[in-house]
Amino acid sequence: MKKQGFIIFSLLLGVAMITGCSKGNRFTVEGTISAAEGDTLYLEQRALAGVVLLDSTILGEDGNFRFRQPAPVNPEFYQLRLGGLMAAFAVDSSETLRVTADGSDLYRSFKVMDSPTNDQLRQVDRLVIDAAAALKQLEEEHKAGLIDDMAFINKLDTALLNYKGEITKLILGNPSGAAAYYALFQKINNFLIFDPYDRRDYAMFGAVATSWNRFYPESDRTRHLYEFTMNALKVRRQQEQQAELLENAVPETGTGLPDIVLPVVSGEKVSLSSLQGKVVLLDFTVYGSDFSPRHNIDLNALYERYRESGLEIYQISFDSDEHFWKTAASNLPWIAVRDPQSVNSRLLSLYNVRELPTAFIMNREGDPVVRIESYASLEEELKKLL
Numbered sequence: 001m002k003k004q005g006f007i008i009f010s011l012l013l014g015v016a017m018i019t020g021c022s023k024g025n026r027f028t029v030e031g032t033i034s035a036a037e038g039d040t041l042y043l044e045q046r047a048l049a050g051v052v053l054l055d056s057t058i059l060g061e062d063g064n065f066r067f068r069q070p071a072p073v074n075p076e077f078y079q080l081r082l083g084g085l086m087a088a089f090a091v092d093s094s095e096t097l098r099v100t101a102d103g104s105d106l107y108r109s110f111k112v113m114d115s116p117t118n119d120q121l122r123q124v125d126r127l128v129i130d131a132a133a134a135l136k137q138l139e140e141e142h143k144a145g146l147i148d149d150m151a152f153i154n155k156l157d158t159a160l161l162n163y164k165g166e167i168t169k170l171i172l173g174n175p176s177g178a179a180a181y182y183a184l185f186q187k188i189n190n191f192l193i194f195d196p197y198d199r200r201d202y203a204m205f206g207a208v209a210t211s212w213n214r215f216y217p218e219s220d221r222t223r224h225l226y227e228f229t230m231n232a233l234k235v236r237r238q239q240e241q242q243a244e245l246l247e248n249a250v251p252e253t254g255t256g257l258p259d260i261v262l263p264v265v266s267g268e269k270v271s272l273s274s275l276q277g278k279v280v281l282l283d284f285t286v287y288g289s290d291f292s293p294r295h296n297i298d299l300n301a302l303y304e305r306y307r308e309s310g311l312e313i314y315q316i317s318f319d320s321d322e323h324f325w326k327t328a329a330s331n332l333p334w335i336a337v338r339d340p341q342s343v344n345s346r347l348l349s350l351y352n353v354r355e356l357p358t359a360f361i362m363n364r365e366g367d368p369v370v371r372i373e374s375y376a377s378l379e380e381e382l383k384k385l386l
Contacts, residue, residue, distance in 0.1 A: 025071035025094040029078070031113075032063045036103025039082050043067045046077040046088065048224055054078075063103070071095075074216035075117070075178035082106050088125075089118050090178035120170060120179035124186060131163040132188045142320065149320055150289045150356065153343050163193065164201070171204050175211035181221070184208055196232035205229045260347065262316065262337035265326050270335055273366055275312050279385045280362040281378075283315040284353050287328040295357055295375075296332065302379060303334055309386040310364070318342050318356070361385065 033041060036059045043055045055067050071094035079088045082103055087110035089097065097118070102109035112118035135156065142152040171180040184205060186193050194201040209229040212222040260272040272282065283299065285292060303313055313334035319325040320342040329336035339345040347353070351360070359372040361381055370381045 026068050027071045027091050027094050028066065028068050028096040029080075029089070029091075029099060030064075030066040030096065031099030031101075033059055033065065033080075033082070033099075033101050033103045033106070034063050036063055036082055037061050039103060041065055042081040043069070044079050044081055046079055048220055051079070059103075074212070074219040074221055075181065076221075077178070077182065080106070080110075088121065088182075089115075090121055090182065092117055092178065117178050120177070121182055123170065124167065124179060124183045127163055127166055128186045128188065128193070131159060131193070134159040135188060145321070148288050149286050149318060149343050160193065167194075168204065172207060175207045176215045180208050181212065181225070196229065197235055202229075202232060205232065258350075260314075260316070260337075262339055264335060264337055265329050270314075270337060272314050272362075275314060275335075275362075276366045277364055278310050278312040279364060279382065280366075281311065281313045281315075281372075281382070282360045282362055282368070283313060283357060284318070284348070284351070284359065285315060285357040286318050287325055288319050288321060289356070291357065292328075298375065300333065302382070306382060306386055307333075311382065311386060316347065318345055318348070 029043065033039075039059050040056055041059055042053060045052045045054055054069055057065050057067070059065060072091060075090055075092050077088060077090055079086045080099070080101075081087075085103075085106035087101060087106050089099070089110075089112050091097070097115060098113040100109075100111050100113065110122075138147070138152060138155050138159065141147045142149075147155065167183050167186075171183055174180055184194055194204050196202055196205045205225075206229060209222075209225045212219070212225055216222045261269050263269050272280070281299075285295065287296075299313060299315075303311065315332070315334060315336050317325050317329065317336065317338040318341075319328075319338065322338065322340070325338050329338070339347060351358075357375070359375070359378070360368040361370040361372065363369045363385055369385070372378050372381065
């Protein structure tokens, strides 16, 4: 299970301080914005501290404009704005950028002539838009019941992997470039697409941070990126230590895992901690999947054999359809609860659940001691604790 959040396209370029400029060197951005006579065109810097207004001009009938500003010491990000319409571009040095755009559709029509760096930025933008559209369609299909929870998870993962595959080639092709930095901080629905706390995605942050530190060691963006990346590494290592506990299931008290408190069919909330004193099978599942009927039949046989010896099952459903879950769970003899967050539940990442079904055996003190990847070994593992 990969956590991702979903849909509404937006951009993030960080938070800290404005980069310095080389004294005397300047860059020029000039061009033509059609269909915008009488409108005010603003030049703004997308600085680490936020958007900063640099200059403005009122467009004439011909739509021509020209701005000159101090050149940045490292690749830097700017935008042209007409009212609420914006188009981003990058500046590498003291250069002249020639721009064309239609004022009625500034973002989509925006073009920087003969600028490979800005061509890459537009490529990133297009890929993000495509990924966001794919995720939105999946959400709509899932909400309409056209695809089930498991299919939604798998297709969501595939869409994001396809995006990351394309962007990874761009980042590793030139990690010191503006496009690589830009790509790292793209978002969909306010979630970073590349997750710095994920081991696989972290490598991209590490590559760019290392490269920027080599070529622009004194810049504010480099310091910000380095600090951001190192903090993510620290957090990820803490998460991996917890995941290792759950993966290897080393018997240990005081794991620090938060309690789980979820409702059963009647609406009453039951906590996992209330079962201390019993050996608990903590089972993560989805009832609306092909495997579920056989899975629960096998669990029921096991439950009947060992419930008198102190076995309890705390089964968490991640079904999005509450009515279906209630119908399926109403006759189960064990504790059947449902997480209303469904496939977006934090429990899946907290317990490092990569596929369903997955289970843990909790000892009588309430600590996870065995992770069950193959249910064929479940009975043998339970016997060790009962």
